[in-house]
Amino acid sequence: MANTHSPLFRFWREFSENRLAVVALLIVLALMVLALFAPYIVPQNPYDLETLSLMDARRAPGFIGSGGYVHFLGTDPQGRDLLSAIFYGLRISIMIGIAAGCIALVLGTSVGIFAAYVGGKIENFLMRIVDLQLSFPAILLALVLVALLGQGKFQLIAALVAAQYAYFARTAYGAAKGERKKDYVEAALATPLSGFQVAFKHLLPNCMPPLIVVATVQIASAISLEATLSFLGLGLPVTEPAWHAHFKRISLHDERSLLDFGLSGRCSYYFDRGDQHCWRSNQRPV
Amino acid sequence: MTKVLEVNELKTHFFTRDGVVKAVDGVSFSLEKGEILGLVGESGSGKTVTGFSLLGLVDAPGQIVGGTIQLNGENLVGLPEKKLRAKRGKNIAMIFQDPIATLNPLLTIRTQMSLALEAHARMNKREIESRCIDVLTKVGIPDPAARLDSYPHEFSGGMRQRVAIAITLLHSPGVIVADEPTTALDVSIQAQILSEMRSLARETGTAMIWISHDLATVSSLATRLLVMYAGKVVEEGPTAQVLKNPRHPYTRGLIDSLPAMAKPGEPLTQISGTTPSLLSLPPGCPFAPRCDRASEVCVQDPTPETNADRMWRCHHPMQEEEAVR
Amino acid sequence: MLGFVIQRLLQAFLVMVAMSVIVFVGVYAIGNPIEIIIPPEATEEIRQAVIRKLGLDLPLWKQYFIFVTNLIQGDFGRSYIYNLPVLELIAGRLPATLELVLISIISATVIGVTLGVYAGYRPNSIISKAIMALSVLGFSVPSFWVGLILILTFAVNLGVLPAGGRGEVVTVLGMDWSFLTLDGLSHILLPALNLAFFKLAMMIRLARAGTREIMLTDTIKFARAAGISEGRILRRHLMKLISVPIITVFGLELGSTLAFAVVTETIFSWPGIGKLIIDSITVLDRPVMVAYLILTALLFVLINLTVDLVFAMIDPRIRAGAQ
Numbered sequence: 001m002a003n004t005h006s007p008l009f010r011f012w013r014e015f016s017e018n019r020l021a022v023v024a025l026l027i028v029l030a031l032m033v034l035a036l037f038a039p040y041i042v043p044q045n046p047y048d049l050e051t052l053s054l055m056d057a058r059r060a061p062g063f064i065g066s067g068g069y070v071h072f073l074g075t076d077p078q079g080r081d082l083l084s085a086i087f088y089g090l091r092i093s094i095m096i097g098i099a100a101g102c103i104a105l106v107l108g109t110s111v112g113i114f115a116a117y118v119g120g121k122i123e124n125f126l127m128r129i130v131d132l133q134l135s136f137p138a139i140l141l142a143l144v145l146v147a148l149l150g151q152g153k154f155q156l157i158a159a160l161v162a163a164q165y166a167y168f169a170r171t172a173y174g175a176a177k178g179e180r181k182k183d184y185v186e187a188a189l190a191t192p193l194s195g196f197q198v199a200f201k202h203l204l205p206n207c208m209p210p211l212i213v214v215a216t217v218q219i220a221s222a223i224s225l226e227a228t229l230s231f232l233g234l235g236l237p238v239t240e241p242a243w244h245a246h247f248k249r250i251s252l253h254d255e256r257s258l259l260d261f262g263l264s265g266r267c268s269y270y271f272d273r274g275d276q277h278c279w280r281s282n283q284r285p286v
Numbered sequence: 287m288t289k290v291l292e293v294n295e296l297k298t299h300f301f302t303r304d305g306v307v308k309a310v311d312g313v314s315f316s317l318e319k320g321e322i323l324g325l326v327g328e329s330g331s332g333k334t335v336t337g338f339s340l341l342g343l344v345d346a347p348g349q350i351v352g353g354t355i356q357l358n359g360e361n362l363v364g365l366p367e368k369k370l371r372a373k374r375g376k377n378i379a380m381i382f383q384d385p386i387a388t389l390n391p392l393l394t395i396r397t398q399m400s401l402a403l404e405a406h407a408r409m410n411k412r413e414i415e416s417r418c419i420d421v422l423t424k425v426g427i428p429d430p431a432a433r434l435d436s437y438p439h440e441f442s443g444g445m446r447q448r449v450a451i452a453i454t455l456l457h458s459p460g461v462i463v464a465d466e467p468t469t470a471l472d473v474s475i476q477a478q479i480l481s482e483m484r485s486l487a488r489e490t491g492t493a494m495i496w497i498s499h500d501l502a503t504v505s506s507l508a509t510r511l512l513v514m515y516a517g518k519v520v521e522e523g524p525t526a527q528v529l530k531n532p533r534h535p536y537t538r539g540l541i542d543s544l545p546a547m548a549k550p551g552e553p554l555t556q557i558s559g560t561t562p563s564l565l566s567l568p569p570g571c572p573f574a575p576r577c578d579r580a581s582e583v584c585v586q587d588p589t590p591e592t593n594a595d596r597m598w599r600c601h602h603p604m605q606e607e608e609a610v611r
Numbered sequence: 612m613l614g615f616v617i618q619r620l621l622q623a624f625l626v627m628v629a630m631s632v633i634v635f636v637g638v639y640a641i642g643n644p645i646e647i648i649i650p651p652e653a654t655e656e657i658r659q660a661v662i663r664k665l666g667l668d669l670p671l672w673k674q675y676f677i678f679v680t681n682l683i684q685g686d687f688g689r690s691y692i693y694n695l696p697v698l699e700l701i702a703g704r705l706p707a708t709l710e711l712v713l714i715s716i717i718s719a720t721v722i723g724v725t726l727g728v729y730a731g732y733r734p735n736s737i738i739s740k741a742i743m744a745l746s747v748l749g750f751s752v753p754s755f756w757v758g759l760i761l762i763l764t765f766a767v768n769l770g771v772l773p774a775g776g777r778g779e780v781v782t783v784l785g786m787d788w789s790f791l792t793l794d795g796l797s798h799i800l801l802p803a804l805n806l807a808f809f810k811l812a813m814m815i816r817l818a819r820a821g822t823r824e825i826m827l828t829d830t831i832k833f834a835r836a837a838g839i840s841e842g843r844i845l846r847r848h849l850m851k852l853i854s855v856p857i858i859t860v861f862g863l864e865l866g867s868t869l870a871f872a873v874v875t876e877t878i879f880s881w882p883g884i885g886k887l888i889i890d891s892i893t894v895l896d897r898p899v900m901v902a903y904l905i906l907t908a909l910l911f912v913l914i915n916l917t918v919d920l921v922f923a924m925i926d927p928r929i930r931a932g933a934q
Contacts, residue, residue, distance in 0.1 A: 020747070132626060136911060137870035144904065147892040148637060224753045228874055231755045232889055341836055345827070375838030382836075387829040392851045392926060401847055402837040437927040453837060 035090045042084035043069040096153065096226050100160035101219035107161065108168025109204070109211060115169070116176035117199040130169045138163035142225055146234045156229070160222050171214045175207035289356075290460045290493050291317040291340075291378075296353035296363075298332075298339045307564045309335040309348065311517035317461065320491040322484070324508030324525065326501055326540065330561050332517040333497045337463040340495070341380055342370040358460065376406045379454035383466040385446035389438040395449055396434040402453050421452040426482060444475035451483075458490060465497045480507055501540050505529055513537045516562060516572035523596035533598035536573050571601065619919050623912045630908040631682065634901055635675050682905065688898035692891070697902040701884055706786040707777060708872050708883030714790060715803045716868045719810035720861055726811075727818025728845065728853070734823065742815060749812025754871055758805040758878035765801060773798050775880035802879040806872060810864055817860055821853045855926055862918030866911045 015021055034041065063071045073082040115126040133141070145159035179185060180203065188198045298310035309332045317323055327333045338344050340355055342362060355362040357377055362370060382388045390398055399418045403409060409417070415434070422430030425448040438446055447467060454462055464483070468476040484507055487494055498504045504511065504525075511528045513521040513536065521534040532538040539557035559576035562568065568575055574584035579602040590599045662668050669677070681688070687697035730739040766774035778798030780787035789795030825831060826849070834844050873885035880886070884903060891899040 020744075132629065136908070137867035139867070139873070140870040140907065143873065143888075143892065144637070144900070147895075147900070220751075227753050228755055231753075232874065232877060233893065338832075343832060343835055371835075371838050371840065373838070374836055380833075380836040382829050382833055384829060388833040390830050390834075390848050390852065392855075393847070397847075401834070401839050401843060405838040405840065405843075439927065450833070453833075456837075 031090060032094065034087055035094045038084075038087040038091055042081065042087045044081040044084040045088070092153075093223050093226060096157055096160070097219050097223035100157045100164065100222040100226075101215060103157065104161045104164040104218060104222075105168050105211065105215050108165035108170075109172040109207070111165065112169040112172025112174075113176045113199055113203055113207065116173050116180055117195065117203065126169075127173060130166045130173070133166040134170060138221070139225060139228060142229060143232070143234060146229055151234065156226060159229075160225060163225070164218050164222060167214055167218055168211065171210050172207050175210050176203050179203050179206045288319050289316050290319050290358060292354075292356040293340070294354045294356070296336065296339060296355060297351045298335050298344055298348055299351050300348040302347055302565075305565050308517050308567075309564060310339060312353070313514070313517075313519050314353075315512055315519065315522065317493045317495065319460070319493055320487055321510065322487055322494045322496055322508045324504035324511045325495055325497045325514060326499070326504055326511060327514035328499060328561050330516075330564065331514040333499075333514050334465055336514070337380065337465050337495065337497050340461075340463055341374055341378055342367075343374075343380075372406070375402060375454070375459065376457045377459050378461045378463065379457070379459040380463040381447075381451055381454050381465065381467045384470045385443065385450045386438070386470075388450050389446060391438055394435050394437055399434075399453055399456065403456050406457055417456065418452075421455045422449070424455060424486070425449075425452045426478075427452070444471050444479065447471060447479065451479075455486075455490075455492075459492065461493050461495070463495045463497070466499070468503065469498070469500070476503070483507065502544055502546065513540070516564060516567060518572070518599065519597070520573065520600070521596075521598045527596060531604075533596065533603040534573075534600045535577050535579050535602070535604065538604055571599075615923060616920065619916055623916050626912050627909060630912075631679060631905060632675070634904045634908070635678055687902035687905075690891075690896055690899050692894055692896045692899075697898045700887065700899065701902055701906060704882060704884045704887050706788060707881060708869070708876070708885060710788055710790050711799060711802055711806060711875070711881060711883060712865070712868050712872055714799060715806035716810055716861065716865055718803070719807040720814050720857070723811045723814025724818045724853070724857060727815040728822045728849065730815065731819035731822025732826065732845065734819075743819070746812040746815040746819075749808045750816070754805065754809055755874050755878055757808050758802075758875060761801050761805055762878070772801055774801075775878075777882060802875050802881050805878065806868060806875045809871070810868060813860070813864065814857070817856060818853060821856055822849060825849055825852050851925075855922065858921055858925065859918060862914050862921075865914050866907075869907065869910065 015025075039045065063074060069081075071081050071083070073086070075081055076085065111126055111130070115123045142159045142163040145162055146155060149155040149158060176199075185198065185202055188202045189195070193201070293316065294314050296310055296313045297308070300307040300309055311332070313332070313336055315323065325333045325336065335344065335348065339350055340362075342350075342365070344350060350363055353363060357373065362373065365373075389395075393401075396415075396418065399421075400414050403414055403417060415431075418434060419430045422433070427433060427445060427448055433441075438449070441449060447470075451467070468479055471479065480503065483494065483496075486492060496504055496508055508525050511521075511523060511525045512519055513528070513534065515536050521528060521532065521537045523533075528537060529541060532541055536557070539555075542555040543557060545554060557576055562572055562575065568585075570585040571577070571580070571588050574580040577584070581602065583601045586601070588599045588601050590597050591603065685698060687701075689695065690697050690700055693700055726742045726745075730742045733739050762774045765772040776798055777787075777789045777795060779792040779794035780789050781791040781795070782788075783791065789799050830852070831844060831848060834848050839848075869885075872881075872883060873889055875881065876883045876885035877889055887899065888903045890896075891903070
């Protein structure tokens with residue numbers, strides 16, 4: 001019988017039936033592995049200026065440079081091996097995406113559950129701010145914040161967190177508000193557990209499913225946001241080639257890089273199972 | 287009396303990932319003009335699917351895989367969708383359980399009724415309006431002309447269900463399938479609607495199939511009863527006879543568990559066990575695992591037995607003398 | 612209904628006050644504009660004079676008060692870089708952004724809802740699967756990458772469409788519009804496509820999810836049981852039911868399209884306000900940044916207000932709740 005399997009198993013069975021999702025998962029995993037082991041896979045560390053040689057600049061794919069190895073994708077105007085730069089950039093993109101996504105998750109969830117738990121004026125105040133922020137596009141907020149805070153990894157993460165936490169807060173708040181009314185919460189409050197223990201031990205686990213959906217979407221969108229900011233020249237300084245920063249400099253005729261770059265988009269294939277949820281959360285309460 | 291509907295060996299199966307669910311598995315019955323037939327069973331017994339099958343509205347992965355449905359002598363099974371649609375609402379209509387869910391909250395009653403009317407008739411605005419007022423009056427909506435431009439949320443629950451019933455009456459269909467239409471309503475309103483439906487059937491000659499899990503409601507309305515269990519009809523007969531002298535142990539269980547049947551101070555009897563999953567039915571009689579009269583023969587499929595206008599499907603039927611306690 | 616409108620107007624006003632404070636504190640209080648305006652070799656007297664002239668020696672609340680008073684009078688100050696009144700600068704560039712954004716989102720909505728309803732109505736057909744693949748692509752690929760590929764394909768390789776600029780414009784109501792000339796249309800096609808791509812994907816998914824959910828409801832079953840044709844069920848019942856979330860998202864996305872115009876305008880050198888703000892951020896032209904943020908916030912508030920009002924018009928239950 002179907003319902004004797006664990007929820008994880010049922011999720012996996014449903015997931016594995018969608019071939020596109022499985023392929024996407026494999027691509028994401030492959031990208032993660034590439035990012036993790038980049039220093040062992042590619043021949044050059046693009047940050048290490050000593051290994052760069054202007055003699056190797058702007059070379060076509062397949063060129064064998066002064067390092068004695070093949071530049072499979074050619075080199076950029078500083079003589080960087082593009083393949084190495086892409087893999088190193090991948091590290092930064094994934095790192096920033098996950099870091100920003102996770103911090104935003106923790107911060108947003110705390111705000112949302114706290115607001116739903118305490119209620120009253122604090123609840124109203126917090127959720128008004130969140131709503132205000134949600135009506136303002138994340139990219140614009142991140143843009144302004146980066147402009148104000150300056151460029152750098154931490155500024156970038158801070159800007160992304162500030163732009164994204166509101167989504168988590170809204171989701172957690174909505175879920176917690178619904179759960180708060182249920183009997184089991186009342187029952188838990190009747191025990192000697194403190195209010196905050198109830199909020200985090202009982203409310204939080206029951207708010208997780210929608211949060212996970214939002215988290216997968218938001219991590220993907222953090223990566224994409226970071227890419228866009230870098231493209232606009234507001235991401236990381238050029239000395240740190242995140243995936244897309246070095247991309248801005250290349251000419252439009254440099255087709256191969258454009259195509260390599262397209263890989264980045266695929267990260268979000270996997271993160272894309274939240275339609276039904278989006279639909280529901282888009283319907284305003286009547 | 288003329289038979290308006292004759293269902294023979296109807297089979298509706300659902301082809302799910304976990305296997306074939308035989309939601310309706312060989313159901314036969316017939317309906318005469320103006321007759322009210324009660325279709326009783328626990329949830330999951332296939333009564334609602336039977337109702338939807340009659341209108342050809344079974345959702346995928348469900349499919350009618352066998353049998354015939356003769357509506358006024360014409361078989362609906364296998365009829366192309368276009369021809370089926372021409373019958374729906376016109377010759378056979380359906381009322382649902384929850385009026386909040388059935389009426390479109392964003393359209394006025396007038397719009398919803400016009401849509402239903404225009405599905406089968408070419409009418410001008412004035413004709414539409416007078417027909418709408420007609421049926422709304424019939425179901426007891428006060429001041430129908432004024433309420434035509436109201437939205438569903440402006441009606442109370444009982445009024446809303448009356449509007450839904452009015453929509454099904456627009457074309458005076460010969461058969462109405464009513465799927466628990468009073469379950470979501472207050473008891474007092476339930477009684478009102480029941481009595482109105484009874485007089486409607488009598489006046490207009492509309493035959494009804496009243497689907498319910500509630501034996502008490504159905505028996506106050508229906509002239510004949512059909513008891514379903516796990517996709518099969520286990521007992522059929524005139525309401526009074528079935529209630530007084532059930533032949534199938536399941537029917538007896540249903541009757542015994544009615545609160546009105548219990549003597550004060552005695553605990554209510556209930557049928558032990560739960561409805562089996564339609565995916566893993568026991569061989570033979572599906573009720574056997576819950577039945578206190580079951581024996582080895584019950585692993586064989588019981589053949590239906592008939593006596594006058596009664597039918598039951600059991601190896602160990604109750605005898606006449608074993609009346610309800 | 613009137614009470615509802617007043618309540619929303621009041622809310623909108625409060626949001627604008629909050630936004631003006633945030634923008635003021637954000638842009639004016641962080642960092643020192645003096646260092647950007649005055650060359651480092653300027654004498655101390657000149658420094659002091661400029662500080663006094665700009666009112667930067669006053670307490671913060673007084674500065675804010677002056678800032679708001681000027682705002683209300685429509686004075687956003689002068690751009691440090693262009694040395695023009697900011698409002699004039701923005702007004703001159705607004706039509707370009709408006710036409711781009713409106714063309715994008717309207718076409719994305721019309722096409723997206725059509726495709727999405729189809730995909731939701733026939734989830735298993737091959738066309739539906741192709742539509743969904745398109746939407747996954749639209750969701751996954753960053754907008755600027757799509758823009759570059761569009762330029763690469765249509766402007767560089769095929770050479771059929773221009774890569775940037777507005778092309779020929781026509782002046783109507785004192786503003787320049789591209790979409791009224793053939794040349795202008797050919798210029799707007801690629802940027803509009805770029806900007807619409809993500810919204811299209813979103814509208815497809817939203818319409819599809821909504822359609823699938825609504826088609827299973829008793830409302831639709833009841834309509835079918837009444838013998839209403841599928842076409843009319845889709846046009847009358849489904850479209851009405853689906854319109855509520857679509858309009859919400861349309862409103863919300865109008866704002867975000869405006870924001871994403873920043874990216875598209877940069878790629879296609881479209882001379883709108885998005886390009887202006889990016890240029891201003893790079894050279895720290897503060898008055899322009901402030902004006903842009905305040906005006907965008909105002910635009911957002913107006914959009915949200917309109918969405919709420921349209922909402923109340925469509926959904927009688929909200930109208931009832933507001934009375």
